[in-house]
Amino acid sequence: MNEKIKKQSLNIKIAIIGCLAGIICGLFGTGGGMILVPAFIYMLDIEPKKARATSLCCMLAMVIASSFFYYKNNYINWNSGLLCAIGGIFGGYIGAIILKKVPDYILKILFIIFILYYAYRMLFVL
Structure with missing residues (x-):
């Protein structure tokens, strides 16, 4: 397979991953960590830290x-959204600093724990 076809195939794969993540983001308000990071790591062979940043x-x-x-349909709680965004600015910066210092295998374990915890909460608590 020549390089041009390989590049086009990869670009199509990336666009499909992005589309699926966008649908999930629109439906559930999530997508980056849950969809993009594993897709980047396991489907596109992007190193874990780069996958997180790219997502x-x-x-x-x-x-x-x-x-x-959501804005056009008046679904946004502006007070909660803006306060959370302010906290998210600081949290995102701190998370990026921590990401640089923590080994990939620890991040993988923490990510799995996070996913399992929320799966449990969705199944049995909410």
Whole structure:
């Protein structure tokens, strides 16, 4: 397979991953960590720390698109959203610093624990 076809195939795969993550982001208000990070790591062979950073970059566009729809339909609680965004600025910066210092295998374990905890909460608590 020549390089041009390989690149086009990879670009299509990346666009499909982005589309699926965007749908999930719009439906559930999530997608970056849950969809993009594993897809980048296991489907595109992107190193874990780069996958996490890249997913955040991708999420910006998805969040803007879905937020516009939610805004037009008056679904946004502005007080909670803005206060959380302010906290998120600081938390995101701290998380990026921690990401640089923590080994990938520890991040993987923490991510699995996070996913399992929320899966449990969704199944049995909510």
